[in-house]
Amino acid sequence: MAMLEINDLKVKYGVIPALKGLTFHVDEGEIVALIGANGAGKTTTLHAISAIVDKSGGTISFNGKNITNEKAYKIVGMGIAHVQEGRGIFSEMTVLENLMIGAYLRKDKADIQADLKQVYSLFPRLEERKAQNAGTLSGGEQQMLSIGRALMAKPRMLLLDEPSMGLAPVVVEDIFRTIRKLNKELHMTILLVEQNAQMTLHVVNRAYIMENGKIVHSGTAKELRENDEIRKTYLGL
């Protein structure tokens, strides 16, 4: 059974439709990507899942439970952590405080320490800089912090919004390596939104290609990599 199931999802900004009926699913343990150009509706999809924007139609269910009408702050408690585009870290707080606030909803104090250790082992950089203000981190480190903070909520599924945005290629590789590690070693289910199709299709299991608020292609990463049309349009080959 699919972990996240989205059926005919519609979102409008005013009168302008941003998502025109999206249907897709993510199975447990998968990494799935939404790929598309600017304005395709990728970020809106993630925002709709975590209830930051209002939906005008369709349903979203998570682990068989209908979460279409839940409030944003409740979604996190259910196990979906959203790593925002542009990172959304709290720059006036220290790295450690940022991580701990990610575990704000949790009551299991002992496990929180264990998870903190785990985040530090994923991102040793964060441990080195735990006392520093988050605003003083480099872009890549902020992205790591943002992912680390989401992991502190002990989610069952991670929504990643353009983790490669504005980062140097070598840092992007690093981030993608971590994403794969998260999936392989911690069995985290991940829904990834990306413009960097080349890199993404080497990391994910499956992908959906979006255009103007609709899904135009879907398939396993291998299928998509070998599809001529997609090679031309998205991979520039």
Place this chain on the structure above:
Amino acid sequence: MMQKIKKIKKPLAVIGILFLLLFPVIITSSYYLHVMILAGIYVVLSLSLNLITGYTGQLCLGHAAFFGIGAYAGALLMVNVHMNFFFALICSFIISGIFGLLLGIPALRLRGDYLAIVTLGFGEIVHLVFVNWTELTNGPMGIRSIPGPSLFGIELDGNQEFYYLILIITALVLFLLNRLVNSGFGMAMQTIKADEIAAESIGIYPVKYKLIAFILSSGLAGLAGCFYASYISYISPTTFVYNTSVTILAMVVLGGLGSLTGSVIGGVVLTLLPEVLRSISDYRMIFFGALMIIMMIFKPEGFWGVSKRVKNIYKIKAGGAQNERDYESR
């Protein structure tokens, strides 16, 4: 330099507390005592406003309304029902808090400028109610002969007693707010100030925290109002006007948004300054305005925002040095 400050911090604090405790003994002039008591009231007001504006990031331009509601509630209870001062203090806290809740529920859906306009309007409405509801508030004539505090039949209405009372109240408020802002709750408030959507996406429900901050903030302002009414023994609508709201906001901003120490300094400085400048009273407002402009240009983070900044810069340097070593060892 930071280490030096850290070293002398403790003795400085001890001297400061001793000075505050012995102030009425050393300086017997009732004028100075009066100014200090007023400063105490304004410190409580600016501390309470800092909670909502400085820590939670919601601009409120109607704080004087809550100050006034507390003052009127306390005064009416003490004059009409002959309630004991200390009970009235608690009641005015609760009543102001309720008004804070009632305003907060609709208003906190708004952000930034819009919230500022709503609270500004609320301040004006409350002022007009004070002026026009003559049956209850005695209109522009105000309420006279408000009794002072008494405990077990002992009257405590001398200036010295008032001084120690406000000192205790201020210390308690400072202690409680310090605990609050350094707790998980305080951290949640600050995430809302920094980025509401990011806060929501880690499971913090902004409305809840904003509302609690708002209720607490207005309640504390009401408490200060009740004390003020009892101390001055006369209140009229002219005290609780827009000007007062702005003065309190200026104390918070000048002291440093999101700094309790800043609020204390801001409250004291902005109460003392007009008194110090009394000798050149014709030019007082010019001086006052100039100070504000100079502060905003050279120290926009307020008097006490600085300590935070210095600490950060210090840490950036430390991090940077570590960084270089990292690269060398590779």
